[in-house]
Amino acid sequence: MLIALWILNAVLALAFVAAGTMKLARPKPALVASGLAWADDFADPTVKLIGAAELAGGIGLVLPLLTGIAPILTPIAAAALAVVMVGAVVVHIRRSENATPSIVLGVLSAASAVLGFLVVL
Template sequence: MNIGLWVVAGLVAAAFLFSGVFKLALSHEKYVAAQPWAGDAPRWAPRALGVLEVLGALGLVLPAAAGIAPVLVPIAATGLALVMAGAVALHLRRGEVPALVPSGVLLVLAAVVAWGRFGPYAF
């Protein structure tokens, strides 16, 4: 199960790293064209989420890999699960059903990592 949690954490980290860099790299106008929800949000929101996603992605892997403060792994996973819970709520409210699938999957996977690393498979 430990190896499975590492694999899931790595996949979740890769997804959030990609998503966060995407939010940080694009101009606000280009990001709104790609993700319409951002047009209704404050201008700073996508960048703030991008920073949280990049930090969360790093927090899923680096502390345990380096052996320094591995307790940060389940904390990062919990934070990313909360971000995805917000994304699911946003997409539900906006009626964006296709966007629920990736958000929901990432929510469940981040929650599994948090459960496993806080619980029976802690470092």
Template sequence: MIIVFWVVAGLMALMYLAAGTMKVVRPKPALQAAGMGWTEEVSEPGIKLIGLAEILGALGLLLPVATGIFEILSPIAGACLTVLMAGAVVVHHRRGEPVAFQVALTVLTLAATGLAVLATV
């Protein structure tokens, strides 16, 4: 089961790390130009905080299990990322945008959270 955790959680962590870094590094107009229409409704500091939450969640998903220190933080980080993605689903749905991608990421993040629980037992 630990191998499945590393595959799923590793892929999810890479995705969140990349997405979060992009939100932290790029200015709001560049994100809007890249097709992130939701950024129109969020302040620049808010976008940066979302990006920071994604980065910290990605690290929190993997590092506790990798180091064997406070392993309980891994499923907690996964749960927080799941809540973050559920919020993304709501925002995109409210804007009338397709939500299939966000729903899929929410489900995969929930799976990584469940696997994190199993990996820490």
């Protein structure tokens, strides 16, 4: 089970670190122009906060388990990312956009949380 957790968390960490870094590094108009139209509905600090949450969650999926320092934080990060993805699904559905990527990431994050709690505890 530990190997499955590592594989799942590595894939999720790559996705969330990339998405979070993009939201933090690029200005809101550039995000909207690149296809993230939902960002136009939010203030710039809110978009940056979402990016910071995704970046911190992505790091939290791997770092505690890797270092052995407070490994319980790994499934907690996964659960928090699942909550963030619930919010993303709601936003995309309200805007009549494709919510499939957010649903997939949310389900995988929830699976990581469950698997993480089973492995860590």
